[in-house]
Amino acid sequence: MSQFRIAIVGAGPAGYFAAQALQNSETEDRTFAIDMIERLPTPWGLVRSGVAPDHPKIKTVSKVFEKIATAPNFRLFANVELGSDISMSDLTSRYDAVIVATGSSLGRKLGIPGEELRGSLSAADFVPWYNGHPDFANLEVPLDCDTAVVIGAGNVAMDVARMLALDPHELDTTDTADHAIAALKNSSIRRVILCARRGAEHAAFTSPELRELPKLEHTNVLMSKTEVESAILRAGDEPEKDVKNNLGAMELITQMEPTSHERTLEFEFLLAPLEIHGTDRVEEIVLGVNRVEDGKIVATGQTRTIKCGLVISAIGYSAESIDGIPFSSGKVNNNEGRVPDSNVYVVGWAKRGPSGVIGTNKSDAAEVIKLLVEDLPAAPKENGDVSDLVNQHVVITQSDWEKINAAEVAAGEPLGKPRVKAVFREDLLKHAGYLS
Ligand SMILES: Cc1cc2nc3c(=O)[nH]c(=O)nc-3n(C[C@H](O)[C@H](O)[C@H](O)COP(=O)(O)OP(=O)(O)OC[C@H]3O[C@@H](n4cnc5c(N)ncnc54)[C@H](O)[C@@H]3O)c2cc1C
Secondary structure, X not given: OEEEEEEEEXXXXXXXXXXXXXXXXXXXXXXXXXXXXXXXXXXXXXXXXXXXXXXXXXXXXXXXHHHHHOOOOEEEEEOOOEOOXXXXXXXXXXXXXXXXXXXXXXXXXXXXXXXXXXXXXXXXXXXXXXXXXXXXXXXXXXOOOOEEEEEOOOHHHHHHHHHHXXXXXXXXXXXXXXXXXXXXXXXXXXEEEEEOOOOHHHOOXXXXXXXXXXXXXXXXXXXXXXXXXXXXHHHOOOOOHHHXXXXXXXXXXXXXXXXOOOEEEEEEOOEEXXXXXXXXXXXXXXXXXXXXXXXXXXXXXXEEEEEOOEEEEOOOEEOOOOOOOOEEOOEEOOXXXXXXXXXXXXXXXXXXXXXXOOOHHHHHHHHHHHHHHHHOOOOOOOOOXXXXXXXXXXXXXXXXXXXXXXXXXXXXXXXXXXXXXXXXXXXXXXXXXXXX
């Protein structure tokens, strides 16, 4: 029987689904020893640091990850970063195959004047801030203004806008980071305007997220009836299913009776950001007014200025490059998941770019693992593993992580929360018993 050693870098959904596909590909003659390497002391990737805290059901996929992780052929090496603690050649020389599952964590820039002003942030920073990612705990989020503008037309933009617009007391029973709940309770923001460059028919929101907006208990959700009706006309008689569902959900929003809530979440379509103005911080954003002409977006030449103190862009992500891995256009260079001329494979957002829900990564990883299995050499390498490289390092193993997880869940229990996240690395290591 041959046992092949596989390293998976990145403990997000794609990494776990790759491990699961390997586990499912074992035969009597061929097994896998899987080492998963993760830069943070905590696994689960964006399920912990991306998915909105008021969507706890989505996070229950972590139970699947934990089942994969407790199989005897799986080891977690968390708090170990590829690129600084270990190198790509360390892995490719020791393992029969290396799977890169490092995601896509850098926010795409708007590329407009004023973007660097205080109060102009990327969702790629704001989201991990409210989700308790250690690297973003100290982010400055100026919430001392009345109006925030969110740029984007996907679910991330919607999460960001909703988190700013809901009554923060609604977050008390969620796993939102304590520092973010405190800051949001202090926030002066009462008006959140989500601006999309294209028409309502082009929006990349998904309809379940739109359908839950009318259920917000303390926020008026506003969408222009005229714009949604025009979008329905523009979409024609046979729109794609997703477009039809979205427009149906938007129509319901336009039919809602206005309430007297002081918080509003407004959707504006056909507005493209041009410039952010301000002296020491964001004071206003200038947007170009677009129209749809023969299905294309055309600038009208008119502009609209919105006074605001916070602008958050949510217009996509690109992958952070890592030495020894070929990247281009914000993704790892690959051919259906194979990284050319190497024993390296790539899955998830690092492979495809920032598209697809958690489940998309399962089918995607299964396809890549099929190729990996086809490419395996006749006999394993037997060149060791990563252990000797990290023996001077605090490695968070699966059992250490289980201690962190248990401590967080226990801290949440009396408060009616799923967990209280430890945010700083030292606190996470303390939960694991490494620091007193
Ligand atoms: C804000 C937001 C909200 C979302 N909400 C939903 C939702 O509600 N429902 C849904 O189905 N999908 C949602 N998604 C999409 C979903 O999160 C992605 O499909 C999925 O997380 C992609 O998985 P991944 O493993 O490729 O990347 P990630 O989840 O980003 O995981 C990558 C992992 O690699 C680690 N890593 C990175 N670099 C290194 C390195 N050098 N060394 C070691 N480790 C490294 C990271 O720390 C991370 O743990 C959301 C995405 C975002 C951004």
